Amino acid sequence: MDMERKKITIPDIKRKKEEGRKITMLTAYDYPSGRLIDEAGMDMILVGDSLAMTVLGYESTVPVTMDEMIHHSKAVKRGVRYALLIGDMPFMSYNINEKETIRNAGRFIKEGGCGAVKLEGGVEMADITKTLVKAGIPVLGHIGLTPQTATQLGGFKVQGKDAKNAQRLLDSALALEKAGCFGIVLECVPDRLAKLITEKSSIPTIGIGAGPYCDGQVLVTNDMIGLFDRFTPKFVKKYADLWPELSEAFRKYREEVEGGKFPTEEHSFTMDEAELKKIKTKRKAK
Numbered sequence: 590m591d592m593e594r595k596k597i598t599i600p601d602i603k604r605k606k607e608e609g610r611k612i613t614m615l616t617a618y619d620y621p622s623g624r625l626i627d628e629a630g631m632d633m634i635l636v637g638d639s640l641a642m643t644v645l646g647y648e649s650t651v652p653v654t655m656d657e658m659i660h661h662s663k664a665v666k667r668g669v670r671y672a673l674l675i676g677d678m679p680f681m682s683y684n685i686n687e688k689e690t691i692r693n694a695g696r697f698i699k700e701g702g703c704g705a706v707k708l709e710g711g712v713e714m715a716d717i718t719k720t721l722v723k724a725g726i727p728v729l730g731h732i733g734l735t736p737q738t739a740t741q742l743g744g745f746k747v748q749g750k751d752a753k754n755a756q757r758l759l760d761s762a763l764a765l766e767k768a769g770c771f772g773i774v775l776e777c778v779p780d781r782l783a784k785l786i787t788e789k790s791s792i793p794t795i796g797i798g799a800g801p802y803c804d805g806q807v808l809v810t811n812d813m814i815g816l817f818d819r820f821t822p823k824f825v826k827k828y829a830d831l832w833p834e835l836s837e838a839f840r841k842y843r844e845e846v847e848g849g850k851f852p853t854e855e856h857s858f859t860m861d862e863a864e865l866k867k868i869k870t871k872r873k874a875k
């Protein structure tokens with residue numbers, strides 16, 4: 590399989606939409622998750638700012654810093670050979686001014702080893718998207734529920750349920766396409782609105798809680814492997830349930846060490862009896 594697999598490029602992602610083939614994407618935060626997901630054949634891997642909650646234990650995605658994102662991007666990159674790696678721009682890393690935005694996005698490419706960046710926001714992000722694309726940095730958009738500004742949206746709610754807000758999302762998708770995004774994440778929008786946006790835009794839509802009609806799908810890895818204990822959104826399908834499994838493993842290890850059941854001979858190193866005797870003899874001679 591490795592011999593035939595090629596590194597995924599942005600034209601490959603766009604071609605998949607044209608050919609009606611689904612695009613696959615998951616998040617990764619470190620070397621093992623990057624490597625496992627890449628080896629599973631994923632098209633794109635996002636070093637999501639969900640890192641903040643899933644791995645770093647913050648209450649929301651807001652506090653995660655550029656340095657933290659770059660540190661984890663580098664680790665993921667060491668495990669990824671084929672997938673297109675995307676760095677998620679953290680809150681306030683692209684909202685202050687053009688210079689700072691280009692510098693931060695550039696860090697994901699130069700230091701983090703990413704091939705693109707993602708940023709949250711609609712029409713209002715069109716200009717900065719244009720600037721980044723002009724600077725040679727590919728951009729993945731993200732509209733609908735945008736966790737960094739969830740309080741402005743009334744919390745973690747489905748977006749675009751009425752005609753006015755649905756129109757706003759469609760206009761945003763088209764504005765981001767015009768600005769040069771190579772794709773758009775649609776988070777928590779009704780399935781038929783996602784279908785309409787997918788049909789109207791020529792760039793791929795990647796859904797998360799946006800139903801089956803998007804050109805591709807993304808999930809937060811720690812949600813889909815059951816390694817996040819705080820909550821599981823309705824749109825997540827759990828493909829594994831690691832939290833209780835790991836919890837049981839750690840508890841059992843402690844019990845076995847305390848009870849003298851681990852380690853046994855199986856996990857110990859032996860040495861020749863004669864060699865052992867030599868040491869004892871030497872000690873006696875002293």
Ligand code: KIV
Binds near residue numbers: 616640677774
């Ligand atoms: O940070 C993240 O994991 C994301 C996904 C919701 C796409 O942005």
